[in-house]
Amino acid sequence: MIWLDTLVQGILLGGLYALFAAGLSLVFGIMRLVNLAHGDMIVFAAFAILLITQTLGLHPFLAALIAAPVMFALGWALQRFVLNRVLGKDILPPLLVTFGLSVALQNGLLQGFSADSQRLAAGPLESASVDLGLVTVGWMPLLTFATAIAVIVGLNQIFYRTALGRAFRATSDDPVTASLMGIAPKGVFALATGLAMVVVTIAALYLGMRSNFDPSIGPARLIYAFEAVIIGGLGSLWGTLAGGVIIGVAQTFGAAINPEWQILAGHLAFLVVLLLRPRGLFPRAVD
Amino acid sequence: MFTRRTFLRSSAATGLTLAASGLAAPAIAQGAKIKLGYVSPQSGPLAGFAESDAYNIQSFLASEAGKNFEVIVKDSQSNPNRAAEVAKELIVSDEIDLMLVASTPENTNPVATTCEAEGVPVISTVAPWQPWFIGQQGNPGDPPSWKPFDFAFHYFWGLEDVIGVFLNMWNQVPTNKMVGGLFPNDGDGNAWGDPNVGVGPGFAAAGYQLTDPGRYQNLTDDFSAQINAFKAAQADIITGVVIPPDFTTFRNQAIQQGLSPKVITVAKAILFPQSVEALGEAGHNLSSEVWWTPSHPFKSSLTGASAADLAADFTEQTQRPWTQPIGFVHSLFEVATNVMGRVSDVTDAEAVAAAIAATSMETMVGRVAWDGTGVPPFAAANVCKTPLVGGQWRRAADGSFSLVVVDNQSAPAIPTGGKMELLA
Numbered sequence: 001m002i003w004l005d006t007l008v009q010g011i012l013l014g015g016l017y018a019l020f021a022a023g024l025s026l027v028f029g030i031m032r033l034v035n036l037a038h039g040d041m042i043v044f045a046a047f048a049i050l051l052i053t054q055t056l057g058l059h060p061f062l063a064a065l066i067a068a069p070v071m072f073a074l075g076w077a078l079q080r081f082v083l084n085r086v087l088g089k090d091i092l093p094p095l096l097v098t099f100g101l102s103v104a105l106q107n108g109l110l111q112g113f114s115a116d117s118q119r120l121a122a123g124p125l126e127s128a129s130v131d132l133g134l135v136t137v138g139w140m141p142l143l144t145f146a147t148a149i150a151v152i153v154g155l156n157q158i159f160y161r162t163a164l165g166r167a168f169r170a171t172s173d174d175p176v177t178a179s180l181m182g183i184a185p186k187g188v189f190a191l192a193t194g195l196a197m198v199v200v201t202i203a204a205l206y207l208g209m210r211s212n213f214d215p216s217i218g219p220a221r222l223i224y225a226f227e228a229v230i231i232g233g234l235g236s237l238w239g240t241l242a243g244g245v246i247i248g249v250a251q252t253f254g255a256a257i258n259p260e261w262q263i264l265a266g267h268l269a270f271l272v273v274l275l276l277r278p279r280g281l282f283p284r285a286v287d
Numbered sequence: 288m289f290t291r292r293t294f295l296r297s298s299a300a301t302g303l304t305l306a307a308s309g310l311a312a313p314a315i316a317q318g319a320k321i322k323l324g325y326v327s328p329q330s331g332p333l334a335g336f337a338e339s340d341a342y343n344i345q346s347f348l349a350s351e352a353g354k355n356f357e358v359i360v361k362d363s364q365s366n367p368n369r370a371a372e373v374a375k376e377l378i379v380s381d382e383i384d385l386m387l388v389a390s391t392p393e394n395t396n397p398v399a400t401t402c403e404a405e406g407v408p409v410i411s412t413v414a415p416w417q418p419w420f421i422g423q424q425g426n427p428g429d430p431p432s433w434k435p436f437d438f439a440f441h442y443f444w445g446l447e448d449v450i451g452v453f454l455n456m457w458n459q460v461p462t463n464k465m466v467g468g469l470f471p472n473d474g475d476g477n478a479w480g481d482p483n484v485g486v487g488p489g490f491a492a493a494g495y496q497l498t499d500p501g502r503y504q505n506l507t508d509d510f511s512a513q514i515n516a517f518k519a520a521q522a523d524i525i526t527g528v529v530i531p532p533d534f535t536t537f538r539n540q541a542i543q544q545g546l547s548p549k550v551i552t553v554a555k556a557i558l559f560p561q562s563v564e565a566l567g568e569a570g571h572n573l574s575s576e577v578w579w580t581p582s583h584p585f586k587s588s589l590t591g592a593s594a595a596d597l598a599a600d601f602t603e604q605t606q607r608p609w610t611q612p613i614g615f616v617h618s619l620f621e622v623a624t625n626v627m628g629r630v631s632d633v634t635d636a637e638a639v640a641a642a643i644a645a646t647s648m649e650t651m652v653g654r655v656a657w658d659g660t661g662v663p664p665f666a667a668a669n670v671c672k673t674p675l676v677g678g679q680w681r682r683a684a685d686g687s688f689s690l691v692v693v694d695n696q697s698a699p700a701i702p703t704g705g706k707m708e709l710l711a
């Protein structure tokens with residue numbers, strides 16, 4: 001019973017990690033850019049949603065609908081005017097830029113919103129639960145997991161069913177040949193970052209409803225997201241979900257033995273996967 | 288001519304009366320002022336503690352006594368390494384006469400250790416005294432090796448006070464005396480959760496049995512293991528020292544997974560009204576230790592303002608609700624003024640340290656005197672205890688929260704505003 005409960009809670013936790021990781025996976029998969037500011041961008045999006053709920057008095061879900069296009073525009077502009085300039089053969093400059101962005105975002109948010117703990121109030125949904133016979137699970141974790149699957153299905157549809165997705169894949173495989181075929185890689189990159197910011201907004205929505213957030217908690221969210229991407233394999237979105245679930249389950253089982261092992265168990269699972277499958281479980285690109 | 292030196296000499300001569308009247312003597316500051324260094328976590332996760340610093344320093348400098356002082360503030364960015372670094376800067380470059388520091392062991396300890404090493408007097412507060420005193424020892428695990436400090440002085444309460452207050456609150460309501468503990472793997476969590484010197488033995492002595500699943504990492508996203516352990520132990524009471532985001536995660540998961548304790552008494556997570564408001568309905572009747580409220584029957588030795596006046600003025604000037612650190616930050620400057628009023632040469636570190644040790648005064652947070660009252664002999668020279676009571680957050684119909692003192696058995700002078708209530 002307790003083991004079944006632990007497994008279910010772990011899988012649901014994996015959904016949250018997969019949501020954190022999906023945006024990172026997208027950017028990483030298409031332009032090999034490790035966005036160190038990813039966690040801070042999630043927190044930034046959470047503050048954006050908070051601002052909209054407070055000024056317009058909307059439910060967080062509706063507020064996220066408004067925040068998403070704004071975040072898309074910001075992501076597009078960020079890539080177009082900042083990151084594209086440093087993207088090249090050397091992977092270090094964009095890494096440093098995102099690191100700087102992380103520091104700037106944290107302190108900017110601290111200046112603007114103070115260090116107060118904030119929360120997106122979702123009303124009765126926050127603590128509602130459903131009894132599935134053997135286990136009791138909260139609606140919120142269930143919804144988080146369902147959203148993670150929906151986001152990944154949606155992204156896969158874009159990737160494999162649209163011209164834009166073809167451009168994404170082509171640029172990811174070989175930017176030079178892709179540009180010979182009339183694709184402008186920099187424009188594709190800008191759209192990809194914009195799309196990643198929409199996913200970030202969705203992750204922010206669930207982060208904000210699940211727990212408190214303040215300007216300083218972003219980096220703590222980055223590490224699990226990063227591990228989920230690596231476990232899943234470069235460029236595979238379903239792999240990212242699998243990676244999130246593996247970390248989530250490893251953590252809850254570790255914690256069931258002793259809470260001291262919770263975080264360690266997740267990292268160990270990551271190391272074991274790296275040891276057995278250095279390129280991740282489902283690598284898409286061959287490079 | 289009335290200069291800083293003659294002012295100090297005369298104030299030393301008049302001694303206590305002057306101190307008691309809050310240095311009301313007119314002082315025309317000329318030449319060098321007394322330099323106070325202040326290290327405060329103005330940015331980062333501890334910034335909530337430093338919220339009132341700017342207000343308190345400004346009003347101190349505007350006061351009559353404050354005209355003799357210069358306060359040099361450095362931001363520790365909530366980082367212990369940076370705190371030690373800026374403390375050194377204050378000592379070496381700014382040549383301060385006295386260091387003041389507050390806001391959790393992560394901030395007070397590096398600063399106090401640096402000052403002790405450099406031979407600069409330091410007054411510290413807002414950290415339980417065990418993490419402060421024991422945490423600065425060379426070998427915290429070996430009590431015989433603990434040494435008192437020559438220049439570092441601290442006033443606040445200790446773990447034994449928290450245990451007493453928590454037990455007094457729990458004894459007011461009927462429970463099965465099974466307690467679940469949430470202790471993270473950080474300075475506070477390890478001190479509280481220690482099986483020998485933590486809260487467990489104190490609870491056991493009063494008939495409460497503690498279930499401690501083990502140390503977890505801060506900012507964890509899942510508390511299923513703890514919830515299952517507390518369910519298995521049938522815990523009616525949940526306690527711990529939890530950071531706000533983790534407490535929200537735990538509270539929501541506990542409700543989702545059907546864990547409904549009768550009492551939740553946690554430190555840290557519900558210190559600030561903003562954190563409780565973030566919880567919404569789930570914040571009603573959560574209980575915690577209380578170190579200062581506007582209803583504490585104390586007044587400032589600097590301005591004569593009561594606790595209620597100070598909180599009201601803070602809210603008026605900053606449009607922010609009162610928080611517990613306000614009174615303590617205010618009191619730091621009271622103590623500094625009192626001490627400096629009793630030394631003839633403020634640059635003489637030994638004399639200043641001796642003056643701190645001889646302090647005996649009433650402040651915004653109660654009596655401050657390093658006379659060893661209620662403190663074990665090994666820490667008696669450096670630690671002074673201020674009163675601690677227990678309180679509950681009550682949610683009004685409009686969603687705002689107020690902190691009500693529900694237990695004052697350890698400090699009867701502080702009025703209660705109600706009785707302990709069970710969670711809905």
